[in-house]
Amino acid sequence: EYKSYLSMKRVIVYGGKGALGSALVHHFKTKKFWVCSVDLSENTSADANVVVKGSTLVEQADLVKSEVGKLVKDGATKFDGIFCVAGGWAGGNASSDEFVKNTDLMVKQSVWTSVISAQLAAHYLTEGGILTLTGAVPCLKGTSFMMGYGLAKAAVHQLTKSLADDKSGLPKDSCVQTILPVTLDTPMNRKFMADADFSTWTPLSYVADMFTTWLEDRSSRKPNGSLLKLITKDSKTEQELA
Numbered sequence: 001e002y003k004s005y006l007s008m009k010r011v012i013v014y015g016g017k018g019a020l021g022s023a024l025v026h027h028f029k030t031k032k033f034w035v036c037s038v039d040l041s042e043n044t045s046a047d048a049n050v051v052v053k054g055s056t057l058v059e060q061a062d063l064v065k066s067e068v069g070k071l072v073k074d075g076a077t078k079f080d081g082i083f084c085v086a087g088g089w090a091g092g093n094a095s096s097d098e099f100v101k102n103t104d105l106m107v108k109q110s111v112w113t114s115v116i117s118a119q120l121a122a123h124y125l126t127e128g129g130i131l132t133l134t135g136a137v138p139c140l141k142g143t144s145f146m147m148g149y150g151l152a153k154a155a156v157h158q159l160t161k162s163l164a165d166d167k168s169g170l171p172k173d174s175c176v177q178t179i180l181p182v183t184l185d186t187p188m189n190r191k192f193m194a195d196a197d198f199s200t201w202t203p204l205s206y207v208a209d210m211f212t213t214w215l216e217d218r219s220s221r222k223p224n225g226s227l228l229k230l231i232t233k234d235s236k237t238e239q240e241l242a
Helices: 002-007 019-030 057-069 099-124 147-163 187-192 204-216
Strands: 010-014 034-039 048-051 079-084 125-134 175-181 226-233 236-241
Touching (some): 010 019, 010 099, 019 034, 019 204, 034 057, 057 099, 079 099, 079 204, 099 125, 099 147, 125 147, 125 204, 147 175, 147 226, 175 204, 204 226
Parallel strands (some): 010 034, 034 048, 079 125, 125 175, 175 226
16 A cells, blocks of 8 residues: 555645635546645645645745655655645735735735745655746736736746756756646636636636646646746637747
8 A cells, every 4th residue: 555655646736725726636636646735724635734824934934844844754755746826816006005015915925835835846846846836927017007916926937937947956857837827717706707708717627637747747848947828718728838
């Protein structure tokens, strides 16, 4: 039994309780992967949970690294994939009352989680493993109506390029890919944008299938450090390098 446990694909879903994260946990379980969810609360479908605590980046990172480290037995059970899909959205320009508060929240939700995921990858990803982060198409340019969100996602895009460098500290032959959705088809988005054209929204199942393919077939991965736009039209999604 221990041998089959060792041969299972092992993955971390950072943000495993959110809409996309929950869909990933469910999908990976149907594929018989061993799944660890990292989030502010537990996902009971996962095999293991790390509940994030701490009010600073250092506190959160130390806790998550320590807890995930306990799941890596003598280095024999490192992770094949780490999927950071944590995040959130908030708007506002520089004159908005919420500008600074929302920027603070966006940095915590997108930048902190990406930094911690990168640290986990450096220590606990297998050679040839995959790390994914989550950017956003609009944040390749100025986003005056959502400044905090834009700068947080732009930081993730930049981190992606740094992590793909030979001297990044990531394991040999590992690969970092950052997905840039436009809009994901989540219950929350449907609630708040009920009049939108859902045929231009990317299904969560599409992302889950894509991540699974990247895990199982290294040749399917885009070049290391890619920023991959997910463009959905007429309910068909295409991938386009940014």
